[in-house]
Amino acid sequence: MTAPVGEAPRTIDLIQAAKNWGLHFKGRPSPKDKHMVVNSMRLHYLDWGIKGRQPMLLLHGGGQTAHTWDFFSLCMRNEYRVLALDQRGHGDSEWSPVCDYSEKAHQEDIEGFANRMKLDKFILIGLSMGGHNAYVYASKHWNKLAGLIIVDVGPEVIQKGTKKIRDFTSTDQLASIDAFVDRAASFNPLRPRDMLRRSLEHSLRQLLNGNWTWKADHRIGSNHTDPTPQQIKVDTERKWGLLKDIHCPTLIIRGAESDVFSNDVAERMVRTMTNARVATVTKASHTVMGDNPPEFETKVRDFLSTLS
Numbered sequence: 681m682t683a684p685v686g687e688a689p690r691t692i693d694l695i696q697a698a699k700n701w702g703l704h705f706k707g708r709p710s711p712k713d714k715h716m717v718v719n720s721m722r723l724h725y726l727d728w729g730i731k732g733r734q735p736m737l738l739l740h741g742g743g744q745t746a747h748t749w750d751f752f753s754l755c756m757r758n759e760y761r762v763l764a765l766d767q768r769g770h771g772d773s774e775w776s777p778v779c780d781y782s783e784k785a786h787q788e789d790i791e792g793f794a795n796r797m798k799l800d801k802f803i804l805i806g807l808s809m810g811g812h813n814a815y816v817y818a819s820k821h822w823n824k825l826a827g828l829i830i831v832d833v834g835p836e837v838i839q840k841g842t843k844k845i846r847d848f849t850s851t852d853q854l855a856s857i858d859a860f861v862d863r864a865a866s867f868n869p870l871r872p873r874d875m876l877r878r879s880l881e882h883s884l885r886q887l888l889n890g891n892w893t894w895k896a897d898h899r900i901g902s903n904h905t906d907p908t909p910q911q912i913k914v915d916t917e918r919k920w921g922l923l924k925d926i927h928c929p930t931l932i933i934r935g936a937e938s939d940v941f942s943n944d945v946a947e948r949m950v951r952t953m954t955n956a957r958v959a960t961v962t963k964a965s966h967t968v969m970g971d972n973p974p975e976f977e978t979k980v981r982d983f984l985s986t987l988s
Contacts, residue, residue: 697878698754701973705754711764713772718792724772725793728753729761734826735802736760737794739810741967743849743896745771747882748807751973752980760803765793767810769897771882779899786813791821800824803984807831808940808966818930819922827987828930829980832941832966834949835919841939841966846901853893857884860892870937870963870971879970923952930956931983935964935971959983 695708711726726746729736736756740748746764753762766773768789769781776785790813794802804825806814811833818828848867854860857880864876871879884892907915932949934941946958959979964971 694750694754694878697875698751698973700872700874701751703751703755703973703977706758709754709757711753711762716793716796718796719788721768721776721789722774723768723789723793724766726753726764727761728757728764731761733759733761735797735799736762737790737799737802737804738762738764739767739790739804739806739814740764740770741808741810742845742900743770743883743894744807744967745882745895747771748879748967748970752969752977755973755977756980763797765790767813769900771895775897775899779897781897781900783813783816787816787820790817794821794824801826803827803829805829805831805980806833807969808833815926816922818928819925822926822928825928827984828926828928829933829983830930830949831933832935832938832968834932834941834945835916835923836942836945837940838942841941844939845966849894849896850901851894852898853887853891855891857881857892860884868965868967868971870965871967875970920952923949924954926956927954929983929987931980932956932958933968933976933979934958934960935966935968936960936962937965938968940966957983 698705709728711728713724714727715722715724738749738753740746746766749764753764756762767786769775802825804814804818811830814828815830818825848863851863857877860880861873861877864880865873868876883895885895886892930953932946934943934946950956950958961968961972961975961979969976
């Protein structure tokens with residue numbers, strides 16, 4: 681099943697927006713839109729870089745798109761071959777015909793994509809849902825990674841914060857993009873309004889009735905049921921166990937004002953893993969690289985400079 685797409689008009693240029701943040705980059709680069717069929721699923725990705733440079737694969741959070749990483753990609757593209765993937769059911773990738781958005785399905789997509797692209801000794805970075813998918817992948821394939829960066833997620837998350845996100849993304853449709861921007865400004869007051877609009881323009885599509893809705897498959901989470909305390913305990917222990925199997929250099933980044941990922945969990949992750957460190961980005965909530973792009977880039981570069 682393919683997601684219907686009605687693109688939103690762009691109101692703020694990426695280059696100008698990046699300059700507004702004080703980011704440094706060369707030229708006026710833009711990514712190439714590409715597609716790849718993996719396990720019978722058509723996946724869309726943005727290719728920012730040049731073949732021959734060390735690959736960097738970026739995984740967005742739930743309800744987001746590959747464009748979530750635009751500012752970061754713009755700044756890193758001169759040194760890395762930056763690849764930002766629209767995970768299944770998101771952005772311009774295909775929707776699962778059987779509504780399979782399980783951990784296993786995501787892993788098969790990432791493994792297939794990495795294999796088809798012949799990625800080796802690459803940097804893997806993921807936020808939230810993408811961060812979870814990244815560390816699960818690393819637990820099996822850490823030897824293929826030069827480094828792993830997990831952004832604002834761990835084996836345990838703050839349920840109040842995740843519920844807030846679910847409530848925000850559960851809105852079916854609104855009359856205009858500005859209506860979504862109004863809701864987003866209330867949801868995340870840290871981000872300038874024009875930056876919120878630019879992000880939303882990539883995440884929304886227009887319906888035949890003129891209203892706007894999310895690009896992501898509306899069926900994701902539609903059958904969500906709260907797990908029992910025992911189920912939560914078993915799954916949490918499983919996730920902590922996965923971290924013990926990751927032996928590549930790892931950076932754990934959290935937003936200082938995140939209501940999803942606590943500093944205590946981040947510190948425990950460092951103690952659990954064999955080669956990990958934690959960094960906190962100020963003036964940032966859950967969507968760290970969008971809330972404070974300059975500091976996020978600095979923390980990542982500091983980590984990358986330590987890699988052989």
